[in-house]
Amino acid sequence: MPQFAANLSMLYPELDFLDRFEAAAKDGFKAVEYLFPYAYESHELAARLQAHDLQQVLFNAPPGDWDQGERGLACLPGREAEFRTGIAKALAYAAALNCPRVHVMAGLLPAGMEREALRPTYVGNLRWAAAEAAKQGVDVLIEPINTRDIPRFFLNRQDHAHELIAEIGAPNVKVQFDLYHCQIVEGDVAMKIRQYLPTGRVGHFQIAGVPERHEPDVGEMNYPYLFKVIDEVAQQCGWTGWVGCEYRPSRGAQPGGTSAGLGWMKANAKASP
Ligand SMILES: O=C(O)C(=O)[C@H](O)CO
Numbered sequence: 001m002p003q004f005a006a007n008l009s010m011l012y013p014e015l016d017f018l019d020r021f022e023a024a025a026k027d028g029f030k031a032v033e034y035l036f037p038y039a040y041e042s043h044e045l046a047a048r049l050q051a052h053d054l055q056q057v058l059f060n061a062p063p064g065d066w067d068q069g070e071r072g073l074a075c076l077p078g079r080e081a082e083f084r085t086g087i088a089k090a091l092a093y094a095a096a097l098n099c100p101r102v103h104v105m106a107g108l109l110p111a112g113m114e115r116e117a118l119r120p121t122y123v124g125n126l127r128w129a130a131a132e133a134a135k136q137g138v139d140v141l142i143e144p145i146n147t148r149d150i151p152r153f154f155l156n157r158q159d160h161a162h163e164l165i166a167e168i169g170a171p172n173v174k175v176q177f178d179l180y181h182c183q184i185v186e187g188d189v190a191m192k193i194r195q196y197l198p199t200g201r202v203g204h205f206q207i208a209g210v211p212e213r214h215e216p217d218v219g220e221m222n223y224p225y226l227f228k229v230i231d232e233v234a235q236q237c238g239w240t241g242w243v244g245c246e247y248r249p250s251r252g253a254q255p256g257g258t259s260a261g262l263g264w265m266k267a268n269a270k271a272s273p
């Protein structure tokens with residue numbers, strides 16, 4: 001069975017954010033990820049990780065003005081200075097949290113602009129971020145996201161992400177392969193795992209049921225099968241990354257709802273050799 005990380009932005013919604021670390025550890029998670037650490041001092045977060053014997057495996061670089069609807073700056077001409085300041089801040093947190101990867105969200109297509117016109121800005125920004133991150137051994141992740149959840153998001157498809165990575169040309173830029181988004185946008189998920197995991201360009205997986213983004217055992221996807229595919233290909237190519245549980249518990253913020261919904265993880269652990 002793959003190793004699962006708890007996404008603390010989505011799981012345990014009934015708890016204060018800092019209390020979610022303990023809850024995840026009690027449920028057997030050894031690692032966590034979340035969107036943004038910036039509302040907290042890095043030492044506070046590091047203390048929670050240490051207290052509960054957890055690894056931080058992923059978080060996002062600052063996305064611009066999230067409350068105003070921004071979803072990353074990487075593709076936006078004219079925002080390069082802010083992009084660089086955000087990457088520097090993310091890398092400082094990565095160092096303090098001993099986190100080996102940072103997700104850099106692409107951003108939304110500005111009104112009237114075509115995707116191709118933004119490509120030079122995106123590639124230039126990612127090259128700069130990759131060079132900075134490489135100085136401290138951090139991978140920069142890029143994630144294709146479906147346009148039902150984020151309309152006009154710049155990056156939607158696995159093939160586009162891998163094409164951009166080839167153009168960026170930095171060994172530490174990898175894909176955050178979210179199977180939920182992949183199923184919504186393009187499907188054929190198992191074959192895409194088989195195609196892309198052996199390239200060495202997949203840095204992290206994320207999972208959720210489709211279409212409601214609940215537990216992996218709710219909805220149209222056959223996750224026990226996909227976990228076996230990940231295990232099989234990972235073993236063949238020596239991949240040792242994490243699978244982030246980035247879903248909204250179907251029991252909502254009901255106390256204990258996240259833990260009660262983890263039957264899928266226990267069932268897959270039992271099924272593994
Ligand atoms: O939404 C997702 O799937 C993510 O992983 C992002 O980090 C945030 O939008």
Ligand SMILES: [Mg+2]
Binds near residue numbers: 143178
């Ligand atoms: Mg995701």
